[in-house]
Amino acid sequence: MNCSIELKYSVNEVTEFINTQIQELMSIDDPKEIATILKNISANIAKYIYSPELILKTSQLAEYITNPFSDLKNKESISAAKERILMHLKELKNYIYEEKLKFINYKSDIDEETSILILKKILNNFYEHIKSMYLDDVHGKGNIKKDQLENIKIGNEYDVQRILFSLIKPIFPNAGTEVIEEINCSTVRYDIDIESCNTTIEVKCTRPSMSERTLNEEMGSDSFHYRRKHILFFVYDKESIISNIDSYKKEYNKKFDDKFIDIVILQPINL
Structure with missing residues (x-):
């Protein structure tokens, strides 16, 4: 063969x-x-x-x-x-x-290290999905028309979360959205939670009334309260409020309290 x-x-x-x-x-x-x-x-x-x-x-x-x-x-x-x-x-x-050919067990869970690599690749290439799905020309014989796609606009973090979750769910079927966890006397809510690799993804979408300082405070609070081993922040900087992306990444890509924190920033996309 x-x-x-x-x-x-x-x-x-x-x-x-x-x-x-x-x-x-x-x-x-x-x-x-x-x-x-x-x-x-x-x-x-x-x-x-x-x-x-x-x-x-x-x-x-x-x-x-x-x-x-x-x-x-x-x-x-x-x-x-x-x-x-x-x-x-x-x-x-x-x-x-x-x-004795290799048997691919598509139903088995992906190991933790590989899972994180896959998730980071999805986050870093989010725009490729946006471009190919919503911005590129459509096939003339298709039922989905260009003007229909042009009506879809990202308005807030819930829109970003929905699109992102649709990319993650086929690879990680146990992923969930808006997952609530009771911690001591309070509760935390994970935007996208993937139990199989002990990971949560926090989605941020900047708005006109948000300052860079406000974003910092929200991310700092989330980093402290979340109890997952891996915390991935996906910042869709729609309003371009982050002045220095490289410095921002250096500040938040770190490990503390046995947590691994990474941040992906996308700035901006016209959708």
Whole structure:
């Protein structure tokens, strides 16, 4: 196999699936039934194996030429595609069994260190999402129109939080918003909380009435009261109140009381 292959299930489960596909194809002679299997074979394999090259090759091998004037030619063409796919599946099964390919467990939690790296990458590239989703030209055949996207504007931190959470949730399904925690005689509220990596993300969106000093006070209070190991501040400086971003980052990127605090500042975006 001259392509990269990773398994979504164990070797035994994947080989059992391939065996089932082989047996089903070998037991069927009706051209219509064979054609149905050939049509779905790539999608079915993609459920068990991650490999864009393999899926493309499978799709190509499953193709056949139809002749509207000859049922015999159609039958021969489908039969030839069937034999190609059978040989392909047998080679794939042997390769997977012999190489003991890697099983990707998509359902398992990501370790803490990797989780933080992923979250920081999402925060630092937030504008890339804004640009590609709301600002770039849309496809002419799509139902989502440019004027609809232009109506979406970020007005406050709840808007920022919603967009950001939609990027985080698919990767961290246990993430939650507006999470309340009781601490001694008071309560704290986490904007975005990710229990699996002991992390909270505090979203700030500057407003015309906010000064840099006010922002400092809010962040200082949050840093003190929050009880997560990792505290990530995401400051959407809509009003450009932060005068020196580099100095600001040096001030707040630190560790104290066994907490790791990092800040990402985005300034500004016209949305």
